Amino acid sequence: MTETKTKTDESLFYLYGLVPTKELKDNPLKPFAGIDERHHIYERQIGEVTAILCEIDEKEFSEEVIEDKVNHDMEWLQAKAFHHHETLEKLHNSYTLIPLKFCTIYKSEQNLARTIESEGLKFHQLFENIAQKEEWNLKIYCDDKKIKEEVVEHSSDIKEQEKAIESLSPGRQFFERKKWKQKVEEAVVNVKRSKCDEIHKSLTGLCSQSDVKKNWSQEMSGRKQDMNWNGIYLLNKNKRDTFLQQVKHLQKEYKELGFTMEFTGPWPCYHFANL
Known part of the structure; x- marks a missing residue:
């Protein structure tokens, strides 16, 4: 089931990866804890492409905060990077996955949707190229x-x-x-x-x-x-x-x-x- 989140003034959207929408119809996503350990991972359908997201708090994942953590908090960095990789492994085992880099964050679902809609053919070709690989x-x-x-x-x-x-x-x-x-x-x-x-x-x-x-x-x-x-x-x-x-x-x-x-x-x- 596709879920749409309403952005608050303090929320951002962490993007793990993209999967073909048709695969989720046969094998629905089972929600589990996201990178902030509070919000759950969910799906956002954008035509034939579905984004796997997690809502996050801007106070914890702003560009400035992440830069400071990367430079001064190795324990935080390792834990979050491990979560990102482990999540991509789970998704890859169930779907044809285009994995996104660690800390790919959007300010709104609308911005993400516009990006995906403008590159629809590119994503379709990528899915074909990596299916069952x-x-x-x-x-x-x-x-x-x-x-x-x-x-x-x-x-x-x-x-x-x-x-x-x-x-x-x-x-x-x-x-x-x-x-x-x-x-x-x-x-x-x-x-x-x-x-x-x-x-x-x-x-x-x-x-x-x-x-x-x-x-x-x-x-x-x-x-x-x-x-x-x-x-x-x-x-x-x-x-x-x-x-x-x-x-x-x-x-x-x-x-x-x-x-x-x-x-x-x-x-x-x-x-x-x-x-």
């Missing part, structure tokens, strides 16, 4: 030391150059060894790029779409190794088992070469339904 993420980390050892051991060109340096005068050795080290580092970079690309291509055939995102810093990933690949894959739900079998095979195959693969999912279509 889910996202998976692949992050690849490399053991540079191990890869370097493999490069030096198995590259005849590099081995020959290293051997030739030994017959040079000490002065020449110093400069030639610097060039040799640079060549080894370049080879390591090429190996990492080539192997990551191989892994990515072996997965794209199982997916509807794929993309490569920016690598995270060590501070963001929480790991001592650099991230060398950050791939994202849009997968038909009925191909999940096949996809995961390939993932496990790749993890085993490339582990001995110094590559660690971290797969996570399934996720709502954050990337491929990004507005």
Whole structure:
């Protein structure tokens, strides 16, 4: 059942996501607590698109308040972000969902309705694209030391150059060894790029779409190794088992070469339904 909220002077509207109206007719939304833990999540039908909303208090979720919380209250931020993600997971499990970013807030339902009405075709195409699909993420980390050892051991060109340096005068050795080290580092970079690309291509055939995102810093990933690949894959739900079998095979195959693969999912279509 579609519910319309009457805005008070102190109310805003928190938008979680958008779902096709026809899906809610067959599978009505079961209300549960919203992000403020007081108001319940409800639906607002706007033609063929239905918004999943929660009324919130402007005193708690104004732009200024949120900015202050983000900068000074990590506990609040983590709790609200977790609620947002958990809610999107629930919706994704029941509907074709276009998920919205954390803290997408409208001042009125009328503003939201105008936005959706003006982009109706875009939403229709997105729903078609992500129906019965889910996202998976692949992050690849490399053991540079191990890869370097493999490069030096198995590259005849590099081995020959290293051997030739030994017959040079000490002065020449110093400069030639610097060039040799640079060549080894370049080879390591090429190996990492080539192997990551191989892994990515072996997965794209199982997916509807794929993309490569920016690598995270060590501070963001929480790991001592650099991230060398950050791939994202849009997968038909009925191909999940096949996809995961390939993932496990790749993890085993490339582990001995110094590559660690971290797969996570399934996720709502954050990337491929990004507005």
